[in-house]
Amino acid sequence: MAGKSNLGWHLIRGWAMAVYVFMFLPVAVVVLLSFNASQFGSFPMTGFSFRWFVELAQNEAILRAFRTSIILGTLTALFSTTLGVLASLALVRYNVPGRNMITTMLIAPILVPEVVLAVALLLFLNFLGLPKSFPLLLAGHVIFTLPFVILVVQARLVSIKRDIEEAALSLGASPRQTFFEITLPLMMPAVLAGGLFAFTISFDDITGTLFWKPGGVETVPTQIFAMLRNSISPEINALGTVMILMTVGLPLIGLAIARKVASKGGS
């Protein structure tokens, strides 16, 4: 584009760089401080050390929180992706009457403020005799992640051409065979992306989780929140660094896998 060297463009670029710094600086400081040898979780840096990661690995409460979060996230991803993929198939593949209305209904869990969703679900299921418990937590996470899965999976499904399936059908494959041998493999990147998205959102959730979790059960975010109440210890920074690696690393790995699967399917 002509005129990119003009003052306006320089200003915009400078502004954008400042925004990048704003977004990354606090996170970078968390990672930096997690390697601080000082016994306080703050400046000045007194040396480089892994001691906080070692202490983290020995902290029973944190390990338990990790286990809870991983189990919860995995089950959430499983349920949410199953429901989401089935619904997306119906919406993309069939001419469903009232599609817009149905889509809005399925997206509703993210249009309602999460606090309100949390309160409604807690009070209703408690009324039905299901108090704060792991199943309640799971139900909450599934309903909250479902819209994200549907949006992601739907967007990917649209790009799969029907011709291939029709070809399989016309060559004598049964609808069942066509689904498992043609449609499902082609859908895999979308399914994986949806599952990963659900896992990450569940793993990160705190707003709803604080309402739904039974006493004594902590997920990683609620554990961090409880630890913040005391003071900020270097252990929290180390935990933050691990979380950053997980939540940034997982989607990147997922993206790489999806690319690989896609390119294999294409060749």
Added chain:
Amino acid sequence: MSVEAREARQPWILLSPALGAVVLLLFVPLVFIVVYSFWLRTATGADQVGFYLNNWKEVLSDAFYRDILFGTLKIATITTVICALMGYPAAYFIARSRGNKAILLLLLMLPFWISYIIRTMSWINILGVSGAFNTFLLWVGVIDEPIQMLYNQTTVILGLVHFLLPFMVLNVFVSLDGIDTTLEDAANSLGATRWQAFVQVTLPLSLPGLAAGGLLCFVLGAGTYITPLVLGGPRDAMFANLVFEAIITQLNWPLGSALSLMLLAVLGALVLIYNRYLGMAQLMKGLG
């Protein structure tokens, strides 16, 4: 059953688990808390079933709740405006950059993947009494003693902007990226300055993205209670904090129901207005 009838039933079989979950776990519970908000929590801690207007009278007439509601809307408005001012030029830069747009966008979206609680808490490392900023000021010699910069309304807004900015950038980017750049060139060749071309051509075309980002920032910002708990002081409670207090601390569930519905009514009205004029399609684009 005929083939057509089976064909027509199939999508509903596929849809029923998801629709069932949403109805059972969202719509019915929402109706339930409407009913619940008319019950009463007695001093003994039991619920008095009935039709009492006490909770609603308290929520609607008490100046305490009204002030916090207005305070919350003010904080959400300021947050949204700052997100727009910071995010629009950044999104413009990414959309018009000659470099690798995907990488630039991914970089800005990375913090979006980083845990909300970690990002919120990270500001304590920056602004805390022994944080980076105070350490720097002491080292330079501007101050003799660390200053308390945390735990006020400004830091709540700062935390919210840091949390919500990626939503704004993504939505504006999607909008800007879909605009044909030759339109601006055409405006230029017809005698418009670059600034005029931007204000009269590009900016209006990107308003849907700006509105979608703005709606997300506002609704998510106004519905939070974690940020004020971590970065705010005792007087910086937002409306969702009242809900949390009523439900978790005081265990007054009927009152908590009324407060939740109040928040839903205010934020839901915004979503409906948005839907009426702009439709949900733009929002879906930014989310998916």
